[in-house]
Amino acid sequence: MSKQHASVTNEHKINYILYLADSTLILSHRNSEWCGHAPIIEQDIALTNIALDLLGQARSFYQYAATLIGNNVTEDSLAYLRIENEYKNLLLTELPNDDWANTILKQFYFSVYQYYLYQQLLNNSDEQIVAIANKAIKEVVYHVRWSGEWVVRLGDGTAESHQRMKNAIENLKNYIGEMFIAADFETALQIDVNNIQQQWQEKVNATFAEATLPLPENIFNHTGGKNGVHTEYLGYILTEMQYLQRTYPNAVW
Amino acid sequence: MVNENNISIATIWSIIETIPDPEIPVITLKDLGVIRDVKIDDDNNIEVIITPTYIGCPAVDMMSMQIMQELAEHGYKNTKVTKILSPAWTTDWLSEEGKKKLKAYGIAPPNQKQIVCTPDLFQQEEAVQCPRCDSYHTKMIARFGSTPCKALYQCNDCKEPFDYFKCH
Numbered sequence A: 001m002s003k004q005h006a007s008v009t010n011e012h013k014i015n016y017i018l019y020l021a022d023s024t025l026i027l028s029h030r031n032s033e034w035c036g037h038a039p040i041i042e043q044d045i046a047l048t049n050i051a052l053d054l055l056g057q058a059r060s061f062y063q064y065a066a067t068l069i070g071n072n073v074t075e076d077s078l079a080y081l082r083i084e085n086e087y088k089n090l091l092l093t094e095l096p097n098d099d100w101a102n103t104i105l106k107q108f109y110f111s112v113y114q115y116y117l118y119q120q121l122l123n124n125s126d127e128q129i130v131a132i133a134n135k136a137i138k139e140v141v142y143h144v145r146w147s148g149e150w151v152v153r154l155g156d157g158t159a160e161s162h163q164r165m166k167n168a169i170e171n172l173k174n175y176i177g178e179m180f181i182a183a184d185f186e187t188a189l190q191i192d193v194n195n196i197q198q199q200w201q202e203k204v205n206a207t208f209a210e211a212t213l214p215l216p217e218n219i220f221n222h223t224g225g226k227n228g229v230h231t232e233y234l235g236y237i238l239t240e241m242q243y244l245q246r247t248y249p250n251a252v253w
Numbered sequence B: 001m002v003n004e005n006n007i008s009i010a011t012i013w014s015i016i017e018t019i020p021d022p023e024i025p026v027i028t029l030k031d032l033g034v035i036r037d038v039k040i041d042d043d044n045n046i047e048v049i050i051t052p053t054y055i056g057c058p059a060v061d062m063m064s065m066q067i068m069q070e071l072a073e074h075g076y077k078n079t080k081v082t083k084i085l086s087p088a089w090t091t092d093w094l095s096e097e098g099k100k101k102l103k104a105y106g107i108a109p110p111n112q113k114q115i116v117c118t119p120d121l122f123q124q125e126e127a128v129q130c131p132r133c134d135s136y137h138t139k140m141i142a143r144f145g146s147t148p149c150k151a152l153y154q155c156n157d158c159k160e161p162f163d164y165f166k167c168h
C-alpha cells in the first residue's frame, strides 16, 4: 500500500471519529439545556444522565481522535477551539429542543440510529472504535428504551400530547435522511448506512404503530452537517459552549 | 524511597484495594471491580489499570487521583493510572461483599445480569428486592437515578423509595 493511500485513510478515519464525537457532544449539550427545566424531576435527571452518557462517548472519541491527529491536539482543543464549519455533527443534533415531545423524538431518532450503528461498529477493524462502541451500546440501550417509551406514552396519551408528537414528527422529518446518506469518510470506512437505515426504520415503524402515530413523509433531506455546513443554530451553541476557553484561553478548573 | 526489591504487585493491591468509591463510599474500588490490573515494569514504574462503570462517569478521574495519592502517601511516586474501556465493565464484577455493603447502605444490589439489555420497550427487570424490608413487591419509579449506575424504585410494602444499582 502506498504511503499516500495510508494517509488518506487516516484522514477519513479522523473525520469519521470527529463526526461521532461531534454528534454526541452537541446532542449532549442540547439535553443539558433541560437541566432544571424538565416537567418532573425524575425526567430532568433522566435527560441529564443521558447527556452525561453522551458526553462520555464524545470524550472517548475526542481522546482517540487526538492521538491520531497528534500535534498537541487534545480532547479539549477539539471541543472548544474548532469553529462551526469544522464541526461534523448531524443537523438533527443541533436543532433546538422546542417542547418535551420534540426533545423526546430527537433523542429517540438519534438513539435508535446509535444503537444499530454501534452494533455494526462492533465488527470494525479498529480496536479502539470497537472498545468505545462496545462500552457505549449498553448505555444506548437505556436511551432507546427511555425515549421510545416516552414516544408511546405521548403518542398514545392525551389529545394534546398526541398533537405535540405529530408536530415534532413534522418538525424533524427533513433531518432524518442525513443519518443515512453516507459522507466520504463513511464510504471510505465501509459503513453500511443502508443496513442501519433498514433496522432504524423497522424500530421506528413498530414504535410509532404502538404510539398510534403517523410515519413522517420524507420527501426532502437537509444535509451538510457531516461536511461542516450547518443550520444557524450551531453557531449559538458553540458561542455558549466555547465562551470560557475563547475569553480566557487555557483556563482550567 | 521504597527499596526497589520490595515492590510487589500484592503490596500495591493491598494499598489501593481499600480506597472507597467516590460516589458510594461504603464500597471500595475493589468491591466495585473497576481495578483491572496492576503492573510493575523493570524500572519499578507502577501502572494501575482501571475501567469506568459508565462511559461518562465523572468519578473515574477522581478514582485515578485517589489511587495516585494513596500510592504517593506510601512512598510510591512513579505511578500512573491508565483507563481502559475494554472489556466493558459489568455489574457481574461487583463482589459479593460489595453487594452486601450496598444493601446495608440502602441501595438494592444489582440482580444477576440478565437478558433485559435489549432495546425492547416497557421491559421489566426481574423482581428487585427492597433493601429495607426484603420485599420483592417493588416498582420502578424512574429508569435513571441520582447517578448513571442507579435507577429509582419504590417498595409497595414498606413504601420506602430506594436506589437500585441497575444491572449493566
Ligand SMILES: [Zn+2]
Pocket: B130, B131, B132, B133, B134, B135, B155, B156, B157, B158, B159, B160
Ligand atoms: Zn420495603
